[in-house]
Structure formats: C-alpha cells, structure tokens
Amino acid sequence: MPECKSFEEKIFDYVDGLLPTEARKDVVRHLEECLDCSEIYEGVTKVRWQLRNLNSIKVSPDFETVLRTRISMERSLSRRSFLNRPIRIPVYAATGALAFLAAFFILNLSERQSNNNSAPLKIPPSFSSSQFSSNQAKLGRQSTPQKINYPMDRLTISGGTSISSSNLERQTSALTDSVTKIVPERRIQPVGVEF
Amino acid sequence: MVEEFGSSSKSKQSGARDKKPSDEDLIERFQKGDLYAFDLIVKRYKEQLLNFVYRFVGNQEEAEDIVQETFLRVYRKRKAYKRIAKFSTWIYTIAGNLSRTELRRRKRRKFFSITDMGYEDRDYEISDEGYNPENHVEGVIQEEIIHKEINNLSPKFREVIILRDVQELSYEEISKIIRVPIGTVKSRVNRGRLKLQSRLGYLMKKK
Secondary structure (H helix, E strand, O other), X not given: OHHHHHHHHHHHHHHOOOOOHHHHHHHHHHHHHOHHHHHHHHHHHHHHHHHHOOOOOOOOOOHHHHHHHHHHHHHHHHHHOXXXXXXXXXXXXXXXXXXXXXXXXXXXXXXXHHHHHOOOOEEOOOOOHHHHXXXXXXXXXXXXXXXXXXXXXXXXXXXXXXXOHHHHHHHHHHHHHHHHHHOOOOOOOOOOOOO | OOOOOOOHHHHHHOOOOXXXXXXXXXXXXXXXXXXXXXXXXXXXXXXXXXXXXXXXXXXXXXXXXXXXXXXXXXXXXXXXXOOOXXXXXXXXXXXXXXXXXXXXXXXXXXXXXXHHOOHHHOOOOOOOOOOOHHHHHHHXXXXXXXXXHHHHOOHHHHHHHHHHHHOOOOHHHHHHHHOOOHHHHHHXXXXXXXXXXXXXXXXXXXX
C-alpha cells in the first residue's frame, strides 16, 4: 500500500514512544488495517525487547584494583620525571636562550680581540712630527713590536685618539717604514686604514 | 589510610538522606582534586560502559581493556571536560572512539574473532540461577545468537543499535556521541532493527 511508506517512520517513532497522542491513534488505526505494517511493527518490537533484556555482563572482580594500580603507576612516573610536560617547554627555551647568549658572547669577545688588533690608527692629541720621529726611534730599538698582526691590511698602534685622514696618510706611510725596519723581512702594504 | 572505592550498598543506605551527586558535580569535584569523586564515577559507569563496549567489539577481555583505558583517559584529561555537555556524552564518546580504533586495528590484523567459531568450540558459562536447566541453556544459546547477529551488523548500525536499544540512550545524546545528525541516527537505528528482525525472525517465531 502506498500509504505504508509514509507510515514506516511513524511506526518506528511509535515503537520508541515518541509520537504525540493524535499521531499515535493514526498509527494504531493503520496497523489494524495493514498486515505488512503490523508484521514489521511486531518484529521490530520483539527485537527491541530482546536487546533491552540481554543479560548484562559484569566486570572482573579485580577491575578496580587493576585500574587503581595503573593510575598509581602513572602518578609515580610523572612525579619522578624531572622534565614534566608543563615545565619542559620553558626549560628547553631557557637552555636554548643560554646557548645563544653564550655563543653571542664568545663571538663578541673574539671580534673585540680582532678589532683591538686591527683598530684604526690612534695617535695622542698632542702628537707632533718630532714626537713621531722619537717614537720611530723607540720603535726601531724595540726588538719585538707591540700589537702588530700579520697578515694585515691596516696598521695598528694602540692608545690615543684618531687623526684626520690626510695626516694619517703621511703618518701611516712613515709608520710603515718604521714597521718594516722592525721586521725588515716582511713587507707591509696597507690597503687602507679604516676610521 | 588506603583510599577504597566506595561500595554501592553504602550509597543506597545513605541515599534517602543524601542527595545523590550528579555526574557533572562529581567530575567537577574530581577536577579540583577529589579522588573519591573519581572512584564514584568508576563505580557508576564501569558496568554500562563494559556492556556497551562488549557488544560493540564482541570480546569481553578486550572490552575490559578498553573500559580501563577509557577511565584512564578521563583521569588524565579531566581538565578537558567542560560543563556545556553531559558527562555521559563525554565518557561514551571516549569509549566509542577507543572501540572503533580497536575494530580498525583488528581489521588490519585480520583478527580471528571468537564469534566465528562454531558452538562446539565455545565454553558456555552456565549461571547458577537456573531453575529449568533446559530453558536456561536455550536462553544462553539465544543470547549468543543475538550477540553474534549484532556483531554481524556493520559498525555504524551496530553502534547506534547498542546505544539506543541496549544502553537506552536518547537520540539526542547518541547524535552528540557519534557526531551525526539526529535524523541519521534514527534512520540507522531503524535499518539496524529491520536487519536484526530479518535475521532473528525465526527465533521470535519459536516463542
């Protein structure tokens, strides 16, 4: 019967007790008239009854003991572990930051050292050519130069303040001569002096 | 002092006096550190979860493992529960997910299911409550047949049939547990019932 299709869903709702009063009456009336639908209704009702009356199984007697043991083990494991999940990320982040800082400082130190050795030419403010000549002589007498790096593209002398580029050029060439006197076997060719 | 799980008889005796705490109250207390509240949750849900999972995966031993794992997850993830949903929805969702994972794993392993064995290979546990042994054995056999036919359903029908007709949950709750619209849940329940009816019809006619 074509109207059976429309009743199919209503029959299931009727089995589940979900229909309002008026709709329930319609379904009951239809079931009294339609054999196919009443067979479906009976079959579904019996299946539902069988399922609701299946024997429920019990947990094993040691279920709660086993569960408690597993929970205790988890708690003791989490307590023992130093790097607990909540603090793991900050610890790693702190370690990384420390490593970065250490690397930074080491690089900085080595840079400073190399900068000190290649510092721009610094001459005392009251420096004069006569003083320069006497310094040359002093430099000439020195068996070992102080703070001279080989190979180098700039001449370095520690101490003092920087001077103008034109003066510096003159004094640099003079100093170059004096340096070559100290270490005659080496040729120093300054490419440029950086201020 | 060793913390013991409270006995159900104690709760029945004091039931008249004390108002039984709701599941949501218990989980809230547990979230604040009350382990006894967790014990009560275990007592309330262990049997019904076991029956749900057992009907779903078909094996009692595996079902117990899954239920244990469900409670462990509730323990670990207690802070994740928010009161906007029912606690029963949450715990059934966990149990359902674990059961489905086990079925997928089993499918990959091509596990030889005990339900495929013939009747002669199985041990029946005869209950000591039987008055008429013949009727009792018949009842056990019938139950085994129904259990087998439930297992023969595809997982999507099996799950909703168990939740609706064995666990007696509402359509709304089932819809939230399996994350499927209510209409789809109803449709699956009805089709599952019709399939079972066609396979178990001979059993119904015997009675």
